[in-house]
Amino acid sequence: MSEHDEVVLAAQGITKRFGGVKALDEAHLEVRAGQVTAVMGENGAGKSTLMKVLAGVYQDYEGRILRNGREAVFANPRQAQEHGVTIIHQELNLIPNLSVAENLFLGREFLDGLGLIDFRRMRREAAALLQRLDLDVDPRTRISTLRVGQQQILEIARALALHARVIIMDEPTSAISEREVDVLFGLIDSLRREGVAIVYISHKMDEVFRIADRITIMRDGRTVGSAPRAALSHDGVVRMMVGRDLKDFFVQTPTARGSEVLRVQEICLPHPDRVGDFLVKDISFSVARGEVLGLFGLMGAGRSELFETIFGLHARTASGQVFLEGREVRLSSCAEAIAAGLALVPEDRKRQGLMMDMSVAASISLASLAQVERFGFLSDRRERALAGDFGQRLRIRAVSHRQPVKHLSGGNQQKVVLAKWLATRPRVLLLDEPTRGIDVNAKNQIYRLIHELATAGLAIVVVSSELPEIIALAHRIIVLSEGRQTAEFSRAQATEESILKAALPRSLSSSRPPSSSGAATR
Numbered sequence: 001m002s003e004h005d006e007v008v009l010a011a012q013g014i015t016k017r018f019g020g021v022k023a024l025d026e027a028h029l030e031v032r033a034g035q036v037t038a039v040m041g042e043n044g045a046g047k048s049t050l051m052k053v054l055a056g057v058y059q060d061y062e063g064r065i066l067r068n069g070r071e072a073v074f075a076n077p078r079q080a081q082e083h084g085v086t087i088i089h090q091e092l093n094l095i096p097n098l099s100v101a102e103n104l105f106l107g108r109e110f111l112d113g114l115g116l117i118d119f120r121r122m123r124r125e126a127a128a129l130l131q132r133l134d135l136d137v138d139p140r141t142r143i144s145t146l147r148v149g150q151q152q153i154l155e156i157a158r159a160l161a162l163h164a165r166v167i168i169m170d171e172p173t174s175a176i177s178e179r180e181v182d183v184l185f186g187l188i189d190s191l192r193r194e195g196v197a198i199v200y201i202s203h204k205m206d207e208v209f210r211i212a213d214r215i216t217i218m219r220d221g222r223t224v225g226s227a228p229r230a231a232l233s234h235d236g237v238v239r240m241m242v243g244r245d246l247k248d249f250f251v252q253t254p255t256a257r258g259s260e261v262l263r264v265q266e267i268c269l270p271h272p273d274r275v276g277d278f279l280v281k282d283i284s285f286s287v288a289r290g291e292v293l294g295l296f297g298l299m300g301a302g303r304s305e306l307f308e309t310i311f312g313l314h315a316r317t318a319s320g321q322v323f324l325e326g327r328e329v330r331l332s333s334c335a336e337a338i339a340a341g342l343a344l345v346p347e348d349r350k351r352q353g354l355m356m357d358m359s360v361a362a363s364i365s366l367a368s369l370a371q372v373e374r375f376g377f378l379s380d381r382r383e384r385a386l387a388g389d390f391g392q393r394l395r396i397r398a399v400s401h402r403q404p405v406k407h408l409s410g411g412n413q414q415k416v417v418l419a420k421w422l423a424t425r426p427r428v429l430l431l432d433e434p435t436r437g438i439d440v441n442a443k444n445q446i447y448r449l450i451h452e453l454a455t456a457g458l459a460i461v462v463v464s465s466e467l468p469e470i471i472a473l474a475h476r477i478i479v480l481s482e483g484r485q486t487a488e489f490s491r492a493q494a495t496e497e498s499i500l501k502a503a504l505p506r507s508l509s510s511s512r513p514p515s516s517s518g519a520a521t522r
Helices: 047-054 077-082 100-104 119-132 148-161 178-193 205-211 234-242 303-310 334-340 349-353 360-365 380-393 410-422 440-455 467-473 496-503
Strands: 007-018 021-032 036-041 062-067 085-088 166-170 197-201 214-219 222-228 260-270 278-288 292-296 319-324 327-329 342-345 428-432 459-463 476-481 484-490
Touching: 007 047, 007 197, 021 036, 021 047, 021 197, 021 214, 036 047, 036 205, 036 234, 047 085, 047 166, 047 197, 077 085, 085 148, 100 119, 100 148, 119 148, 148 178, 178 197, 178 205, 205 234, 214 234, 234 440, 260 303, 260 459, 278 303, 278 459, 278 484, 292 303, 292 440, 292 467, 303 342, 303 428, 303 459, 334 342, 342 410, 349 410, 360 380, 360 410, 380 410, 410 440, 440 459, 440 467, 467 496, 476 496, 484 496
Parallel strands: 021 222, 036 197, 036 214, 085 166, 166 197, 292 459, 292 476, 342 428, 428 459
Antiparallel strands: 007 021, 007 062, 214 222, 260 278, 260 319, 319 327, 476 484
């Protein structure tokens, strides 16, 4: 055995409980130097919980952790870091009001001869790290001004600054662009050659088969399989993850298109920093009862900003018209949008969709308090009834309706967000990346729910970064690029190649897809 394939970190028989729920059940994992070990499994399979045990976040568990063959007990994440083990969480842990450099060296700042913080050295060291990651950001820049994708790259930079020998990456590409993914994968290859061990959690099958040396699969808190990547197939991994065949997935229900519900015309949103430029420019579309309209675009295409504008978040700066069932409405706030029958499931469920310390029941009723009030006071009985109804309908897995949503898996948190908005009884449902960071089984459940809602007559607009998903879900697909509407396809006309060509920025594509019947290029 060479020094670049020895087991440097191992979990043996790890069991972890939260109250009466067993999140891990004698799980095991081996991580080798100079290799990428991918960990896959459904939401709630125990992946993130196991990683937090390995990284010292959780200390109350049964079983053993071995570091270089010797048992190790990490009392906190800092001790794990001192042993060369660090984790990059799926949720960003940066301080918004501090600079890039201050975040990278938070808690271990460089000091000068007088014992004061040496900001000059911190900026210099930060600049070197950013250059290695090909991220063109001034170290003095405040985190709050950066895109989500840039912040994700900075989380990786912070791990590198610790000189870790084992780096755990939890869904590191969930919010970064294709270019940033290429940078990350190049960096992973470099670290692998240096003998660094990478634990890589992802739901993206193609990504895992591209980067992993070995794949470990978890289900219901247990490790159900582990093998070299070359010995596994896509279908085989999915079967181990969910315990059933691919033919059971992604069932579509035909829906009848009714009358128009939502129409937007010439929606524009100026760029806040670049005069004369737009985040969204001249977007027009309509969606009818029973229809699922898909919006596809690469990062920076303006998809989320378009949803926010329609929902009244940028009323002071945006322009354009919004019509609901043929009548123009002027929405100057989220409250007005909700009252008009709009619902928006945001891209970032933890920061924008939920209050993590609130209970499941309180979270579901949050946008429809009038339904659970009695004589001006909240009715616990009504709140429990509402939570029970949607919990059963959406198959939300929780210990009870009083369980804080922060203790749910990502997939169940997303279902709580959906339940919150469905409780408002909307006419139009705007879904921004509704399956981001969710396993294939939870995705299938949400796909079924979307089709059930469409069949019941709801008008739905879905933003997705996954081409197979948008093609499977949508009756029509509109493509955005750099804030502009570049093409529209029916489901029958849509192909991954034609959609991607329309989504490429002009600087990356020498030509636009040709116009065809029903597929207009603007």
